[in-house]
Structure formats: C-alpha cells, structure tokens
Amino acid sequence: MKKIYSSPRVIILLSAALFYFLFFGIGAGINVLLIAGFSVFLFLLFRKNLPGKIFYLLLGGMMVSSIAVVFAHSGFSIIIFWSCLVLFIGNFAYQQIQHLHYGLLLSLKSVTRIPATVIGYFPVVIGKRKRNYTSYLRFIFIPILTLMAIFILYSSSNVLFYQSFEKLFDSLDDFFSTISFSRLLFFMLGILIFSLCFVQINSSGIIISDSTLDLNLTRKKRKSPIRSLNRLLLRKRQIVIVFFLLLNMMILLLNYLDITNIWFGFHWDGGYLKDMVHEGTYLLIVAIIISIAVSVYYLNSNIVFMKDNHLFNALVIAWLGQNGIMIISVTLRNMIYIEHFALAYKRIFVYFFLGACFIGLLSIILMIRNKKSVGFLLSVNSISLYLIMICSACFNWDGVIARYNFSHYNKSFVHYNFLIGLNDSALPYMDYSDEKLKEINTVQNNLFSFASSVEYTNINFGDEVKSRKDIFKKRWEQHSWLEWNYPEYRAYQLLFK
Numbered sequence: 001m002k003k004i005y006s007s008p009r010v011i012i013l014l015s016a017a018l019f020y021f022l023f024f025g026i027g028a029g030i031n032v033l034l035i036a037g038f039s040v041f042l043f044l045l046f047r048k049n050l051p052g053k054i055f056y057l058l059l060g061g062m063m064v065s066s067i068a069v070v071f072a073h074s075g076f077s078i079i080i081f082w083s084c085l086v087l088f089i090g091n092f093a094y095q096q097i098q099h100l101h102y103g104l105l106l107s108l109k110s111v112t113r114i115p116a117t118v119i120g121y122f123p124v125v126i127g128k129r130k131r132n133y134t135s136y137l138r139f140i141f142i143p144i145l146t147l148m149a150i151f152i153l154y155s156s157s158n159v160l161f162y163q164s165f166e167k168l169f170d171s172l173d174d175f176f177s178t179i180s181f182s183r184l185l186f187f188m189l190g191i192l193i194f195s196l197c198f199v200q201i202n203s204s205g206i207i208i209s210d211s212t213l214d215l216n217l218t219r220k221k222r223k224s225p226i227r228s229l230n231r232l233l234l235r236k237r238q239i240v241i242v243f244f245l246l247l248n249m250m251i252l253l254l255n256y257l258d259i260t261n262i263w264f265g266f267h268w269d270g271g272y273l274k275d276m277v278h279e280g281t282y283l284l285i286v287a288i289i290i291s292i293a294v295s296v297y298y299l300n301s302n303i304v305f306m307k308d309n310h311l312f313n314a315l316v317i318a319w320l321g322q323n324g325i326m327i328i329s330v331t332l333r334n335m336i337y338i339e340h341f342a343l344a345y346k347r348i349f350v351y352f353f354l355g356a357c358f359i360g361l362l363s364i365i366l367m368i369r370n371k372k373s374v375g376f377l378l379s380v381n382s383i384s385l386y387l388i389m390i391c392s393a394c395f396n397w398d399g400v401i402a403r404y405n406f407s408h409y410n411k412s413f414v415h416y417n418f419l420i421g422l423n424d425s426a427l428p429y430m431d432y433s434d435e436k437l438k439e440i441n442t443v444q445n446n447l448f449s450f451a452s453s454v455e456y457t458n459i460n461f462g463d464e465v466k467s468r469k470d471i472f473k474k475r476w477e478q479h480s481w482l483e484w485n486y487p488e489y490r491a492y493q494l495l496f497k
Contacts, residue, residue: 008198009121016190024186028078029483036066051095061390062088068394073485077393093201101382102210110199117195215376244315251322258329320361342405342412352392359384396487402426409440416461424472425487428494437462
C-alpha cells in the first residue's frame with residue numbers, strides 16, 4: 001500500500017484530481033492556500049536530502065503569496081502566487097540550490113522537461129517501444145483519412161446514403177456531448193503542473209554553475225608576450241577614469257536641473273503630468289542598466305586589484321551615488337503626480353521599482369568595496385527582487401486606491417473610468433449617494449477643466465456602481481467556500497449587512 005501511494009504516477013493523478021476539484025470553475029481564495037499546503041506536503045513526502053536555504057526561501061515565498069491571495073486578493077497577488085508555486089515545485093529536482101537566479105533558470109528548465117516526464121510516467125500515451133511513424137502514416141492514417149473524405153463526398157451527393165447513417169451520427173453526437181473537453185484539458189493542466197515535482201535533472205550546467213559560483217572577485221593572471229602589460233593596464237585605468245569623470249559631469253548637470261526644477265522649483269500648470277513622471281522613470285531604467293553593464297565590464301577585471309585605486313573607486317561610487325539622487329528625483333516626480341492625479345497601479349509600483357533600483361546600486365557599491373564578483377551582484381539582486389515581489393502582493397491595492405482617491409477628491413483628480421474597473425473589494429469605497437457624487441463632480445470641474453466634458457458626462461458612475469453591487473451580491477451569495485477571501489467578505493459585510 002505504501003508503495004502505491006508513493007508512486008509518482010499515482011501522486012500525479014491524485015494531485016491533478018485535487019487541482020481539478022479546487023479550481024475548475026472556481027475563483028481564487030482558500031483553494032490557493034490548500035494547494036500551497038498540499039505542495040508543502042509533497043515536498044515533505046519526497047524530501048531525500050537537506051534542502052538549501054534558497055529552497056526554504058522559495059517555500060516561504062510560496063506560502064506567503066498564498067496567504068496574500070486570501071487576505072489581499074488582487075489579480076497581481078494571484079499571478080505572483082502561481083509564479084511562486086511553479087518556482088517552488090520547479091526546484092524539486094535540485095533542492096540544494098544555493099543562488100536564486102539559478103533557481104529561476106532551473107525551474108524554467110524543469111518546465112521544458114514536463115512532456116518527457118509525463119511520457120516517462122504514462123508510457124501508455126505513446127508506448128515504450130520505438131514506433132515506426134512512417135508505417136503508421138502509410139498503413140493507418142492515410143487509409144483512414146481517405147475513407148473519411150470519400151464518406152463525406154458520398155454523404156453530400158446522396159441524401160439516402162446520409163440518412164442511412166443518421167442514427168449513428170446522432171448517437172456519436174450524444175456520446176461526445178457528454179464529454180467535457182474543457183474538464184479534460186483542466187485535468188491535464190493539473191497533470192502538467194504536478195509533473196514538475198518528479199522532473200529528473202541528473203546532470204545540468206545550471207547545477208554545476210550554482211555549486212561552483214564564486215561570490216568573490218579573483219585576480220586573473222594572464223601570460224602575455226608583451227612585457228609592458230602593466231603599462232597597458234595602467235593606460236586602461238586612465239581611460240576608465242576619464243570615462244567616469246565625464247559620466248559624473250553629465251549626471252551632475254542632470255541632477256542639478258532636477259533639484260532646481262522638481263525638488264524646489266516645481267509649479268503645476270493645470271495640465272497632465274504623465275510625461276514628467278514617465279520620462280524620469282525610463283531615464284532611471286536606462287541609467288541602472290548602464291550601471292550594471294559598466295560594473296560587469298570594468299569592475300569584473302584586474303583594474304580593481306591595482307594599487308592606488310582611490311580615484312577610480314571614488315569616481316565610480318560618486319556616479320552610483322548620483323544615480324541614487326536620480327532615484328530621489330523620480331520619487332518626488334511620482335509624489336507630485338499622485339498629489340494631483342491620485343493613485344493608480346503603476347504609480348504605486350513605481351515605488352517598488354525604485355526600491356529594487358536602490359538595492360541594486362548599494363549592491364554595486366558593495367561589489368566595488370569588497371571586491372565581489374558579478375555572481376554576488378546577481379545573487380543579491382535576485383533575492384531582493386523576489387522579496388519585493390512577494391511584499392507587493394500582500395496588499396489589496398484596489399481597496400487602497402478607491403479609499404485614497406475618493407478621500408482626496410478635493411485636491412486630486414478622480415478618474416471614474418479607471419475606478420469603475422477596480423475589483424469588487426473596492427465597491428464599498430465607491431458607493432456614494434447621487435448628492436455626494438454631484439458634490440464631487442462640482443469640485444472636480446473647478447479643479448480640472450480638462451475633465452468636465454469627458455470624465456463626468458460619458459459615464460454615470462453611480463449607476464455603474466449599483467450595477468456592479470447587484471452582480472457582486474448575487475455572485476458572493478452563490479460562491480463556493482473555496483473562493484472565500486477576506487477583502488470580498490469585508491466588502492459584502494459593508495455593503496449589505
């Protein structure tokens with residue numbers, strides 16, 4: 001009996017059946033927490049060696065994201081959970097993973113090996129022996145296709161011939177109508193997901209790279225026929241110093257303009273502010289990419305080990321520090337944007353992106369000071385991105401946006417067309433009387449002249465919310481207990497109790 005229940009084939013089928021029961025035709029809620037707990041059970045059931053710290057990080061991230069689905073329940077948190085689940089079970093093949101970025105690569109490789117794993121455990125699909133597909137094509141498929149084509153021609157040309165087989169067609173139609181292909185496909189999806197638990201990766205370049213990665217930068221000794229190799233290296237450092245000096249001068253001018261015009265000299269002219277924020281964000285993205293590229297090219301070389309390197313290090317750190325000032329500038333741009341145009345998804349996630357950029361800059365500075373390798377850079381930033389991603393999934397942003405935007409209607413733009421698209425958990429914070437909405441519209445028209453003819457004429461926000469409330473009430477009262485989540489439960493209590 002123990003052997004049967006430990007059989008990968010049986011476990012995959014049982015897991016797919018559980019997946020089907022929990023999710024087919026059912027929204028995300030407690031079922032996410034249950035499937036996460038079941039994945040932990042599979043890990044404990046088939047654990048052979050002591051997993052590494054990174055694997056436990058993946059386990060923790062998967063569990064936290066599943067809890068976030070129940071208590072935050074945003075579309076983003078659901079996406080993050082399924083990503084974390086695949087990342088977690090995708091590393092079952094090598095649980096001693098030491099670096100998160102290699103864990104991501106390993107999970108992607110595990111996904112590519114799902115078909116081979118399914119075929120290995122369910123050989124009945126194509127058989128264990130080699131098949132001569134040319135013979136199958138010549139002696140089975142071509143005759144069958146020929147018979148079908150001729151049968152269709154005969155049926156089309158002779159009504160009596162068609163009527164002779166009409167009862168057979170009706171019986172076949174009734175048979176296939178009883179089969180739900182959507183259910184079969186969903187069950188197959190469960191098989192594919194949980195086949196990840198049994199993917200075999202015995203020897204892999206990813207595993208070798210992960211186990212041999214050196215976080216410290218080592219000096220590469222090279223033999224050269226040129227006697228003046230040290231002089232060439234010195235000349236290279238001089239060029240790099242001039243390069244970073246020019247970079248610092250350019251970014252200094254840029255930061256000066258931002259400080260004088262954004263930090264202390266900004267005056268809103270009553271228009272849109274998208275360009276001001278988006279341009280700064282895109283500029284920061286390019287700057288960070290350049291920072292990483294430069295660190296890889298210059299800091300991963302023997303220049304770092306040269307004596308009297310104080311000027312070189314100072315210029316690089318100064319440049320990275322000025323990138324940090326750019327982060328502050330973009331933060332202020334985003335704050336100004338929110339002050340006048342309230343909250344939206346992108347404006348919130350700009351802050352998470354800026355946090356990731358700040359950690360990235362700090363890691364490059366540590367790389368310079370402690371002579372760390374590019375592997376150190378990738379390892380630190382992959383973990384920081386993963387933790388930031390998990391953290392960003394732990395909030396019900398739709399509710400936060402609705403509450404904030406309507407509470408600041410007297411000074412921030414209330415974008416009705418955007419707000420009506422928020423999920424049901426935000427409905428209690430958008431449910432206002434017609435009198436209150438008229439007051440909001442009056443204040444908004446006085447503050448934002450560009451919105452009067454578009455934002456409040458083409459949409460009846462009160463009627464839209466009432467329609468959404470009726471749909472939500474009917475859905476919530478008929479929902480499965482597996483779909484239960486706190487934000488929608490709270491919304492129902494506020495609206496109808």
